[in-house]
Amino acid sequence: MVKPIELKNVRKVFSHPMKVWTKIESVKDLSFSMEQGEIIGFVGHNGAGKTTTIKMIMGFIRPTSGEISVFGKKPGDREVKSKIGFLPERPYFYSELTAMEVLKYFGKLSGLSGRILADKAENVLKKVGLFDDRNRKLASYSKGMLQRIGLAQAIIHDPELVIMDEPMSGLDPIGRKEVKDIIRGLKRDGKSVIFSSHILSDIENLSDRVLIIEHGKLKSFGSLHEIIRPEDVRYTIEFSCDKSMKDAVFALFDGVRIVSDRFVLDCADISDFNSKLAEVVAKGYTVLNAAGSYPSLEEIVFKEIREEENGQR
Amino acid sequence: MDSVKRIANVSFYTFLEMVRSKVLYILLFFALFIFALGIGITQMTIGNVQDIISDIGLGTIEIFSTVLSIFLGISLVHKELSLKTLHPLLARPIARPEYILGKFFGMVLLIVVEIFVMCIIFAILLTVFGGFSRFFGYMPAVYTIFLQTCTVISVAVLCSTLTEPAVAAMLTISFYLIGATSYNLVYAITSRTSDFVKNVVTTLRYVLPDFSHFNIKDNLVYGRGLEGLSLGFASVYALLIIVIVLSLAVMFFNNKEIS
Numbered sequence: 001m002v003k004p005i006e007l008k009n010v011r012k013v014f015s016h017p018m019k020v021w022t023k024i025e026s027v028k029d030l031s032f033s034m035e036q037g038e039i040i041g042f043v044g045h046n047g048a049g050k051t052t053t054i055k056m057i058m059g060f061i062r063p064t065s066g067e068i069s070v071f072g073k074k075p076g077d078r079e080v081k082s083k084i085g086f087l088p089e090r091p092y093f094y095s096e097l098t099a100m101e102v103l104k105y106f107g108k109l110s111g112l113s114g115r116i117l118a119d120k121a122e123n124v125l126k127k128v129g130l131f132d133d134r135n136r137k138l139a140s141y142s143k144g145m146l147q148r149i150g151l152a153q154a155i156i157h158d159p160e161l162v163i164m165d166e167p168m169s170g171l172d173p174i175g176r177k178e179v180k181d182i183i184r185g186l187k188r189d190g191k192s193v194i195f196s197s198h199i200l201s202d203i204e205n206l207s208d209r210v211l212i213i214e215h216g217k218l219k220s221f222g223s224l225h226e227i228i229r230p231e232d233v234r235y236t237i238e239f240s241c242d243k244s245m246k247d248a249v250f251a252l253f254d255g256v257r258i259v260s261d262r263f264v265l266d267c268a269d270i271s272d273f274n275s276k277l278a279e280v281v282a283k284g285y286t287v288l289n290a291a292g293s294y295p296s297l298e299e300i301v302f303k304e305i306r307e308e309e310n311g312q313r
Numbered sequence: 314m315d316s317v318k319r320i321a322n323v324s325f326y327t328f329l330e331m332v333r334s335k336v337l338y339i340l341l342f343f344a345l346f347i348f349a350l351g352i353g354i355t356q357m358t359i360g361n362v363q364d365i366i367s368d369i370g371l372g373t374i375e376i377f378s379t380v381l382s383i384f385l386g387i388s389l390v391h392k393e394l395s396l397k398t399l400h401p402l403l404a405r406p407i408a409r410p411e412y413i414l415g416k417f418f419g420m421v422l423l424i425v426v427e428i429f430v431m432c433i434i435f436a437i438l439l440t441v442f443g444g445f446s447r448f449f450g451y452m453p454a455v456y457t458i459f460l461q462t463c464t465v466i467s468v469a470v471l472c473s474t475l476t477e478p479a480v481a482a483m484l485t486i487s488f489y490l491i492g493a494t495s496y497n498l499v500y501a502i503t504s505r506t507s508d509f510v511k512n513v514v515t516t517l518r519y520v521l522p523d524f525s526h527f528n529i530k531d532n533l534v535y536g537r538g539l540e541g542l543s544l545g546f547a548s549v550y551a552l553l554i555i556v557i558v559l560s561l562a563v564m565f566f567n568n569k570e571i572s
Binding site: 086094 | 329
C-alpha cells in the first residue's frame, strides 16, 4: 500500500538572508514514513525544522537533497494535492471575505461545487463552531476563530491526509478540545494526520507515533512506548511494616525514603527492581505498590534536548 | 476546462477581496476630486468647454486606472506571500501559473469595473455640459486606456512575484514612465545625433514599451480621428507585452521557494 508520506535522507540548506555565502542547514538527513490512518505528532523546539519539513512535504520548497514522496508521487503533484488538507501555522485569510466565501473559494479550487459545496461548507462550519459567524468578514475574527476557519478549509474537501502546523495554537481550552476531537474524528474516518505542536500533552494524547526533531535531525520516532528507553522507566516499590522495624529497613535498603507513612524505594532498573521486590517480600513487609512508571512526553523531550546540548547523543 | 475554472475562481475572489478594499474607495474619492477640479478649470479657461471636459475626463480615467493598477497590483502576490494566505491556496490542486493568471485577471476585472464607473461619471459630466453626443466616440480611447492599463497590471504582477511592494512600485512606475515617454524621447534623440546612436536608439525603441500606440485620446477629443493609429495593432501590441511579461512572472514564480 502506498504510504501517505515518505522521506528518505532529506536535507534542506538555506542561504543566510543577510550573508548569502553562509549556509544554514535546517533539515539534516531526515528519514521517516507514515502509515495510512495513523496520527503522527511532530515535536521540536522553535527552529528545529518542523515547519521546513512540512513545507517540503507540501511542495512549497524543494529539498536540497533526498527524496520526498506523498502518496507515491512528488510533492506538489495536482493529484496528490487533491488528497491533502493543509493548515498552516498562524493562518491568515482574506480579511475582506467572509468565512463562507473563503470556504467556497477553497472548496471550488478542490473541485467541489453547487449543493455539495454549500452543504460541506455548512457542515464544516458547524464542526469548528463558526456557523453563526459565517457571514462575518474575517477582518473581525479573533486569532482563535482564524485558527478554526483554517482548520475548516483544511478538511472541507474530505482529504485523505491532513497536515497541520500548530493546529492548537491560539485556541482556548474548549477550542483545543474541539480540535482534538476533530483530529480523533479524522482518524476514525481512516484519514492520516500529521501535526506539529508545542503542547506536548496534546501530542501525547492524540498521536499514534511521535516524531522528535532537534536542530533538523531526527532524534526519535515511534510510539511513546517505543521512544522511551529502558533506562528512562522509573521503577518504585512502596511498602509498609511495623514502626519498630524502621531502622532495619533503612539499614537494608540504600536510598529508601518515607512518604506519607510509607517506605518508597527507587530502583535503578528492572533487575534491581526484581531483586529488591524479592527482598521486601522475603522480609515479610507489606507491598503496597510495585510498578514501573513511564516518563511523560514532556520529560522525554526535555531529556533529549538536555542531552543534545550536552553532546551526549 | 478545469484550468479555466480554477483561473476564474482565483480571479473572482481576487476581485471580491480588492473591490472591498478601503484603498479603492480612497482612490475613487481622488478621482472624483480631479473631475470636480476639472469642472472648476472650465470656468477659468478659454476654449471649448466640452473639449476641456473630455480631455480631463479621459485623462482622469487613464491616470486613475494606472494608479489603481500600480497601487493594488504591486502587492497582489507579495501580500499573499507575506501574510501566508498563499500557502493554503497553493496546497489546493492549482498550478502556480493558474494562480498568477487568476491574480492578473482578477485585477483586470477590477479595472473593467472601475473604468465602467468612471465612464458613467464622465458621461454625466458631458451631459451636464451639453456634449453627451461625443461620449460614444471616445470609446476607442477608453479601450486603448484599458489595454495600456492591462500592460501595467502585468508588470505589477511580475514585480509582485519578484520583490517587495516598495521596489515593485518603483519598477512598475518606471515601466509606465518609459512607456509614456519613449516615443518622444526616441524622436528627440534621433533628430540630433550621429548615425550610430540613432541606430542604437531606434533598436531600443522596439525593445522598450511604447504607449504612443495607445494614445488616441487627444486625436479623438480634438476631432483628428485615429490618424493612422490602429486599434487592432494596439490590441496585438498590448497582448504581446502581456504574454511576455506574464510568461516571465510564471517562470519566476514556478521556481520560487514559498517559505
